[in-house]
Amino acid sequence: MTQVDTETELSTISDQGNASKFSFGVLQFPGSNSDQDCVNAIEVLGHEAHYVWHKEESLGHLDAVLVPGGFSYGDYLRAGAIARFSPVMRALADFAENGGLVLGVCNGFQILCEAGLLPGALILNRSLQFRSEFVHLSTVNSGTPFTKAIPADQLMRVPIAHGEGCYFADGSTLNEMESHGQILWKYATAQGDLEDHANPNGSVHGIAGVCNKAGNVAALMPHPERACQEAIGSADGQWIFRSLIEHLKDAK
């Protein structure tokens, strides 16, 4: 497996100087906690990120939106169940409907499922434990805006931190998702094998991340935004944000 050489990669990006910058929105709910990590993930790649408070009714002009992790509304009732009714979510649904790129992380995944923007749901980890550790992700579909820059066979070592990350969808939904290439990432061993013991939460088929049928809304339970600098343990998460940026460039 290839190691990311962050130093050289980052300098290559900085060398682009005033090349056009993309503008990312990062939603903030009461209880969001990876919002600053999301902003950092975009800034280290030389692009702009702005916070969008959940009471906002419009997103303004944005190239892509990140729905961060955390414990919005204290996870009351169900994780993401209350946040999905925040005013900004209507604007987000319109943005997604018009083809805008949306990436959710952890609680962001739960919110997008609750909002019906992604299929399935996230339930209590099978172990009943809150799991906070590094995992390895294998990319299942590399032809999406969220995965296109990830080199073939590149495993991503990224952290998880969740108690309710067990992905569930019923059999017919899963079949449909598989046939549309909607399963983006699965938990793997450090060697890249898709084995049960590499699955930290009991997700069906070891699914870590999915996208919608149109392919412009995706989310995953692990935190790529917390793995964007070698100094904090891994920069592998950059591949996902690089994919988004590459896609935005291609679409220009």
Next chain:
Amino acid sequence: MMVPVRFEWQIMKVKIIITPKKAVLDPQGQAVLNALEHMGYDGVKDVHVGRFLELELSGDKASMESRIEEACHRFLSNPVIEDYRVEWEE
């Protein structure tokens, strides 16, 4: 002399019981089942852990029924993973 307070409307209670769908993994239920077995409570075949909500309504059942059903489907339960039943207090 105290005049008895007369309410113009009745406070009505509705109970909502939310349980995981049979096809969905219920690790909490499984853990409780195992604990019961260890404690010697034989004969328990399965346990399902869910949520219970009690709503106090000002209004009558006829006018609220469809709204409560809608709230259950849209917000109080997640139909992907949960079933619910509504019990009106007589």
